[in-house]
Amino acid sequence: GESVGLHLPTLSVQEGDNSIINCAYSNSASDYFIWYKQESGKGPQFIIDIRSNMDKRQGQRVTVLLNKTVKHLSLQIAATQPGDSAVYFCAESSGAGSYQLTFGKGTKLSVIP
Amino acid sequence: KAGVTQTPRYLIKTRGQQVTLSCSPISGHRSVSWYQQTPGQGLQFLFEYFSETQRNKGNFPGRFSGRQFSNSRSEMNVSTLELGDSALYLCASSRTLRNTGELFFGEGSRLTVL
Numbered sequence: 001g002e003s004v005g006l007h008l009p010t011l012s013v014q015e016g017d018n019s020i021i022n023c024a025y026s027n028s029a030s031d032y033f034i035w036y037k038q039e040s041g042k043g044p045q046f047i048i049d050i051r052s053n054m055d056k057r058q059g060q061r062v063t064v065l066l067n068k069t070v071k072h073l074s075l076q077i078a079a080t081q082p083g084d085s086a087v088y089f090c091a092e093s094s095g096a097g098s099y100q101l102t103f104g105k106g107t108k109l110s111v112i113p
Numbered sequence: 114k115a116g117v118t119q120t121p122r123y124l125i126k127t128r129g130q131q132v133t134l135s136c137s138p139i140s141g142h143r144s145v146s147w148y149q150q151t152p153g154q155g156l157q158f159l160f161e162y163f164s165e166t167q168r169n170k171g172n173f174p175g176r177f178s179g180r181q182f183s184n185s186r187s188e189m190n191v192s193t194l195e196l197g198d199s200a201l202y203l204c205a206s207s208r209t210l211r212n213t214g215e216l217f218f219g220e221g222s223r224l225t226v227l
Contacts (some may be wrong), residue, residue: 034216043117043203043218044156089156099146099207099216100169103156 012110019077021107023090026071030092034101035064035075039086047075047088077109085111115140117206117219125225131192134222138185138206145187146216147179150201159202162187163209191224199226 013019025033031052036044048059050066050073057064063076073090087108091101118137126132138145147159158171162181179189185206191198201221 036218041220043205043220046215046217049215091156095169098161098169099144099205100158100161100171101146101148101156101216102158103148105155 009105010108010110012112013080014112015080015082017080019075019080019084019109021075021077021088021090021109023073023075023104024071025073025090025092025102025104027092027094027102028071029094030102032093033064033066033073034091034093035062035073036089036091036103037084037086038089038106044089080109080111082111082113085109117204117217119202119204119219119222121222122220123223123225125227126194127227128194128196130194131190132194132224133188133190134202134204134224136187136189136204136206136219138187138204139217142206142208142217143185144207144209145181145185146205146207147187147189148203148205148218149173150203150221151199156203159189194226196226199224 034049035047038044048062048064050057050064055066061078065074087106089103089106091103093101120135144163146161148156150156160179161169165181176192181187201223203221205216205218207216
């Protein structure tokens with residue numbers, strides 16, 4: 001079946017650098033995308049979302065870019081901090097009115113002090 | 114404002130037993146979803162409920178069932194447990210359906226099947 005996947009399972013960055021986490025999706029009907037952060041022993045925490053009628057959305061220190069042509073999603077974290085160390089998941093939804101999400105496998109971000 | 118509350122947080126069962134997990138959504142939230150998280154399969158959608166009605170069901174066997182009560186609290190049940198059911202079961206709630214709010218996750222119920 002169609003699924004959302006990640007390009008890299010792990011990513012290490014120096015504190016203060018910018019981080020870019022990538023995600024590829026295959027369902028062309030997907031119209032809503034979310035990035036979640038999951039720390040060890042905790043549930044996923046909402047970071048930012050974007051709808052398919054947009055190609056960029058910014059939050060606090062985070063930016064999500066959506067390229068529908070190549071079915072690619074990325075999360076940019078500015079000035080990465082140790083507290084950003086976690087597993088990051090992208091998720092997509094294609095059902096209007098439904099939160100049935102398909103998650104990627106996740107990227108583990110490690111921030112080096 | 115309290116977050117999504119899941120009980121129990123940890124439990125151990127043996128093969129063949131059944132288990133019921135509970136989820137209390139954020140106050141005012143009417144939509145509840147359940148996900149299973151395992152190292153091998155990642156996060157997989159189980160069910161979605163809104164106003165006591167199951168709106169969607171993931172690709173899981175009939176041993177997995179759920180329901181939502183009038184106060185929006187939800188339970189899921191797994192019967193005839195198998196070793197492969199060992200996982201973190203996550204509940205998430207939103208104020209209403211998609212397009213109108215964020216989806217918030219609880220800390221999960223970690224089930225170990227021996």
